[in-house]
Amino acid sequence: MPTDDSPQSTVKHWRDCTDAYDFLEQIRLRPSMWLPGGSLEHLQAMLLGYQVAISVHSVDENFSFWKFSQWLKAHLGGNSASYGWAADIERSTPDGSTPIEEFFRLLQIYRAESA
Template structure:
């Protein structure tokens, strides 16, 4: 998750350590990864990522499958989700003055903050 005191650096995708590190690279250069700004392309990339992780038995949890943790969280925040997936939900609900890609990363940051808070609450008595 980006923070003001943590500089973000462009690096090769092979040097990414997990899905969130990879997503930071997309955030830094969205035009390179999503030439038309479509979240459907991002959703397809993340499905491919999750399939590769599963095929190679890598223990990197990826919450972006349709119906996965991110979709469930998003459904609560958008008052329901569409059978078309989280990309359609975000594109349909992007506020004026923002782009779907910007809105995805805003929601991703909120999701990560909420899940970190929930995890901390479970660990703390």
């Protein structure tokens, strides 16, 4: 994810990504390629699958889907256990923004607070 003090990210092949954040940056750069119809539900399923895969294969990864999901639930004040964080973000997206843009805005806040 780009920050104010980092250079703008560039598009690359997913195989060249080094971690979940790097892959998420590729999704941010080209959301229509990765998320049919801009669906956060697709992103939620993708991240859940990613977390399961790294857990099953005991991969050490700096992205914790579980911690991020819990942070989103607390931050949004939603009932993520029932509908999932994708639905919470879609319900809370401010006018003038899209759910995808809101997701990446929240991800940037999460990363800053988790650093």
